[in-house]
Structure formats: C-alpha cells, structure tokens
Amino acid sequence: MYLCLVEYEIKPHQKLNLGLKEIWLYREMLFFFTWRDIKVKYKQTALGFAWAILQPLFLMILFSLAGAALNIPSESLPHPLFTYSALILWMIFSTGVTTAGNSMLSNANIIRKIYFPRLIIPISSVSTALFDFLMAFIVFVGMLIYYHDRISFELGKFLLVFPLSIIITIVSTFGVGTLLAAITIKYRDFRYVTPYLVQVLMFITPVIYPISIFHFTGARYILAINPMYSAVELFRSCFNGQILDLRSVGISLLSALVFFIVGIYYFRKTEAYFADLA
Secondary structure (H helix, E strand, O other), X not given: OOOOOOOOOOOOOOOOXXXXXXXXXXXXXXXXXXXXXXXXXXXXXXXXXXXXXXXXXXXXXXXXXXXXXXXXXXXXXXXXXXXXXXXXXXXXXXXXXXXXXXXXXXXXXXXXXXXXXXXXXXXXXXXXXXXXXXXXXXXXXXXXXXXXXXXXXXHHHHHHHHHHHHHHHHHHHHHHHHHHHHHHOOOOOHHHHHHHHHHHHHHOOOOOOOHHHOOXXXXXXHHOOOOHHHHHHHHHXXXXXXXXXXXXXXXXXXXXXXXXXXXXXXXXXXXXXXXXXX
C-alpha cells in the first residue's frame, strides 16, 4: 500500500489582479460573509432592516431643514429630494469604507485558520452596503413619484446614468475600503481615524450643497478630487436638468480609478502578511 502525498503551493497573485476566477470558485463563502454581515448588523434590533431606511431618512430631514433655513440652493430640486439623492449613494460609500476598513481585524480568527481569497472580505462589506442602498432606494422611488411635477426626469438618461453612478460608487468604495483594510491591519490607529475621515469627506461631497455655490473655479476642481463627486453629480443630473461640468466629473472619475488601483495594489502587496499581523 502506497501513500501518495500531494503538495499544493499557494502563489501570490499579480499586484493588480482581482483574482475573479478564484473569487468565483469561493462564491459560496462570499455569500456567507455577506449574509452574516447583514444579519449581525441588524441582529437584536427592534426595527431590523428598517434602519437601512431610517438612517438616510433622518439625515435627509435634518439637512433639508438646515438647507432651507440657510437658503442653500438645491439646483431647482426640492430640498428633500436634492439631499436624499446624494445620501443614498453616500451611505454606500460611508458604510462600505468603514466596514471594509475594519474587516480584516474583525475576521482575524478566520484569516489565521484557513486560506481563501482575502479580497472576499472587503467585497462582502461593500455588498452589505449595497443591500442597505436597495432598501433606501424604495423611499427614493416614492419621493420621485411625489415630486414628479417638480423634477426634470428623462427615463432614457436615467437608465444610462443610474447604473454608471452605482458603478462609480462601488469602485470608489472598494478602492478606498481595500486600501484602509490593508493599512488598518498593520497600523491599528486607523480604526479610530476612519470614522472621522468619512465624516470629513461627507462635508466636502456635494450632499447638502451644490458645488455651484463655489464661484472660484479652482475650488471646484479641488473638491472634484473627491471620488464620490462624479457619482453624486451624475445621479442628480437625471432630475435637475443641470448641465454637468465635464472637467470636474472627469477629475473625480480619475480620482476614483486611482484609489481603486492603489487600493488593490497595496492590498495584494501586503495580503501575504495578514495572517501574521491579524
């Protein structure tokens, strides 16, 4: 009787390789992580999934009242619709980045025990944020129906721009999230820095105000470095009838792409040491 030993070698991926084939092979684990994160987030809460709607709804009411009181322009849109249209995209980014940034530490026990594509963890964090978005989008559809006579809505443009806005948001969230995930597992201070970073980014994203209030062109271009600027502006263009500043949108798109590439590159470069550092 012969004993046959088979040796498997796990080789590192290329730095800019998403490893989609391997992730597809582990798709059941990705589903498990995503569903687990959703259940843990809303476990033992009286309102359950309703919190995915209530959080942006409360912020919309607060920002709308502040915008009306301070006479902040809303690009011909009602203040609630102007604010909520940005908030539902912003919630993907803020929730995804915050969760993904801490995801490697939260899953340290699993990382140390078994092998699987490490990118599954930040991907599941972004997927959880997308679930929240789908819940909040139901309210947005109701708002569109309610304000239908006060918006400039083109179905063809919406069908083209809406998916593009979601893709940009996902790319931005995944890029920044994976970068922070790789940094946080080595420098634990970023656990405390990330929430403040997200708060600051919200106030330099045109969620409460339109970028048109800045008359200095240079200031607009600086704010456009924010990768979420293009997603918000493209999405709002479906309803406000405003002409987009293509140069600012281009700057934001380039920023989103840079964060995506840098995030994946740094994550791939350091993932071999995650089990040792976790």
